[in-house]
Amino acid sequence: MEITPLEPWICRKIGAGRAELTRQEIEAWQLHKLNETLSLARSGSAFYKRHLAGMPQVLSSLDEFRQFPFTGPEDIRRNPLHLLCVSQDQIRRVVTLQSSGTTGEPKRLYFTTGDQELTRDFFGVGMSTFVRPGERVLILLPGERAGSVGDLLRSGLERLEMAPIPYGPVRDPAHALETLNHQKADCLVGSPTQVLGMALRWRPEMHRPRSVLLSTDYVPAAIVKTLRAVWGGDVYNHYGTTEMGLGGGVECAxxxxxxxxxxxxxxxIVDPLTGEHVEDGEFGEVVFTTLTCEGMPLIRYRMGDRSRFLRGQCPCGTVLKTMEKASGRYDGFIRAGEACLQLPEFDETLFTLPGLLDYTLTVAGSEEKPRLVIEAQTLDSGLSEETVYRALRGIPFLDALDVRVRCCPAPHHPGSIAKRVILRETAEV
Ligand SMILES: [Zn+2]
Structure with missing residues (x-):
């Protein structure tokens, strides 16, 4: 098995100067860049000057960093300009993320040309895990604006002499399939449900992509299984959020x-309640710090995702850490009395149902016995509400909810590539 291309890339970036990278070299680089970032943040940002007051000026070890305060989405929402470390005329792109709640302010994130260049570089190298020069990549992500995710991916691929085909989010799966067929794309990059919508409508006489990269949302194993079964190719997951500069990590073979x-x-990875460091192999909340970002560095930013670092070496042989696929969010669950249900449990159950393209979850009523309305979007009318109910019985603690299911044909325009969230109704219906 080939080693992840991220390793030689990181080796070049940190100037390790040898073919083989060690953990010590990576950690020495991280400590050096953390100190640079802390210094930039303190001198450039009104927020960090206050937020980091009383903390050590210089870190002498990565462990010392654990005493630093966290940041979170609310810090960005409150006053994003206070986190900026450069003047506003150095900003090339502003991304506004609407809150999933009804009252939250949007989050605004700011990127310089240098920040965008780092993302572009990562996208190209990450894609070289499964795409070779000359291969054609259909990009099913928004890419019309300069510096958008699809645009950075396009230019990152071009740089490595791969052949991007910008398309955009899938609004009409039949048209996207026609493009796949006509352009003979080797690889598709898109959101899990939109690519699933194409796979379920695909016919054997059409062109078959060799690989798929799923991004932008939790990637249900049930969808990966379906895509592998339909196309026979390999399916890779990417982990990244806008806050990380769009790219965080990618699977190897x-x-x-x-x-x-x-x-x-x-x-x-930290304990979500105490904020304390947890050992590799233990689950906790994902926290990250940008090391090379110059516009709006984020320091100990709490993602809300639940995951862990895996112990032991990856079969590809890399010394890079491996983070398990996020298995839910600490703020995205349904509480019913003592029980707590996570969105991925519904994903893994519902996406095993033949013909299910997507679904929405809406919670209403009291916390003791909330009402849960599941609207299942189906390819045709073949999927009955009874079948959905039967599948749901496999989810532990579902009895704690008053569940109602509606099946409806999938809308022609599935909309944006926003992450799926649990919708909440505050008023009784
Ligand atoms: Zn690996």
């Missing part, structure tokens, strides 16, 4: 978890 962009991001 071992599909064991994500290898991380360790020269640009310092990841930690």
């Amino acid at each position: 071992a599909h064991r978890g994500y290898h991380l962009r360790e020269a640009d991001l310092y990841f930690e």
Whole structure:
């Protein structure tokens, strides 16, 4: 098995100067860049000057960093300009993320040309895990604006002499399939449900992609299984958020978890309640710090995702850390009395149902016995509400909810590539 291309790339970036990288070299680089980032943040940002007051000026070890305060989405929402470390005329792109709640302010994130260049570089190298020069990549992500995710991916691929085909989010799966067929794309990059929508409508006389990269949302194993069964190719997962500069990590051919962009991001796993460091192998909340970002560095930013670092070496042989696929969010669950249900449990159950393209979950009513409305979007009318109910019985603690299911044909325009969230109704219906 080939080693992840992230390793030689990170080796070059940190100037290790040899073919083989060691953990010590990575950690020495991370400590050096953390000190640079802390210094930049203190001198450039009004927020960090206050936030880091009383903390050591210089770190002498990575362990010392564990005493530093966390940041989170609310810090960005409150006053994003206070986190900026450069003047506003150095900003090339502003990304506004709407809150999933009803009252939250949007989050605004700011990127310089240098920040965008780092992402572009990572995208190209990450894709070289499974795409060779000359191969054609259909990009099913928004890419119309300069510096958008699809645009950075396009230019990152071009740089490595791969052949991008910008398309955009899938609004009409039949049209996207026609493009796949006509352009003979070797690889598709898109959101899990939109690529699933194409796979379920695909016919054997059409062109078959060789690989797929799923991004932008939790990637259900049930969808990966379906894509492998339909197309026979390999399916890779990418982990990244806008806050990370769009890219965080990507799987290698071992599909064991994500290898991380360790020269640009310092990841930690902490206890979600106490904030204390947890050992490799233990589950906790994902926290990251940008190491090379110059516009709006984020320091110990709490992602809300639940994951862990895997112990032991990856079969690809890399010394890079491997983070397991996130298995839920600490703020995205349904509480019913003592029980706590996570969105991935619904994903893994519902996406095993033939013909299910997507679904929404809406919670209403009291916390003691909430009402849960599941609207299942189906390819045709073949999927009955009874079948959905039967599948749901496999989810532990579902009895704690008053569940109602509606099946409906999938809308022609599935909309944006926003992450799926649990919708909450505050008023009784
Ligand atoms: Zn690996």
